[in-house]
Amino acid sequence: MQLNDLRPAEGSRKNRKRVGRGNSSGRGTFSGRGMNGQLSRSGGGKGAGFEGGQQPLAMRLPKLPGFTNHNRVEYAPVNVSRLEGLFEDGETVDSAALVAKGVIKHDYILVKVLGDGDITKKLTVKVDKVSASAKAKIEAAGGKVEQAC
Known part of the structure; x- marks a missing residue:
């Protein structure tokens, strides 16, 4: 037996169906699609997810729960323990100082x-918001809290 003697098994290989190549081919005129109707048309048939007129599963399922409040104001949180480690006694904590220390990326970001x-240093804090517990700890350490401009 030689390599050129090898042949596929009888009936294992079939030629593809060439439709629309004249009536003598046996697949002319309607090209095996019948005469009229949805399936005879180009692009005919039902779309993905069609369930025979029944409400499709994707439409029966509920949408995402809840809602998004477009007026929500986000604050970058900074704890007093972080201020203790980053700032020296008597320094002022504001947006520019926090950007310089790498706590926030931009000075227009709102900070709370x-x-x-715990905090032991006397700091002057000028940020957008301060929680009641943070204000109490800063003032107990001898610092003061001012509203940002």
Whole structure:
């Protein structure tokens, strides 16, 4: 037996159906699609997800729950323990100082100081918001809290 003697098994290989190549081919005129109707048309048939006129599953399922409040104001949280580690005694904490220390990326970001941790340094805090516990800890340490301009 030689390599050129190898042949596929009888009946294992079939030629593809060439439709629309004249009536003598046996697949002319209607090209095996019948005469009229949805399936005889180009692009005919039902779309993906069609369930025979029944309401499709994708439309029966509920949409995402809840809603998004477009008026929500986001604040970057900064704890007093972070201020303790970054700032020296008597320094002023504001947006520009926080950007310089790498706490926030831009000075237009709104900042809220939160009361997690302890603080011993006297700091002047000028940010957008300060929680009640943070204000109490800053003032107990001898610092003061001012509203940002």
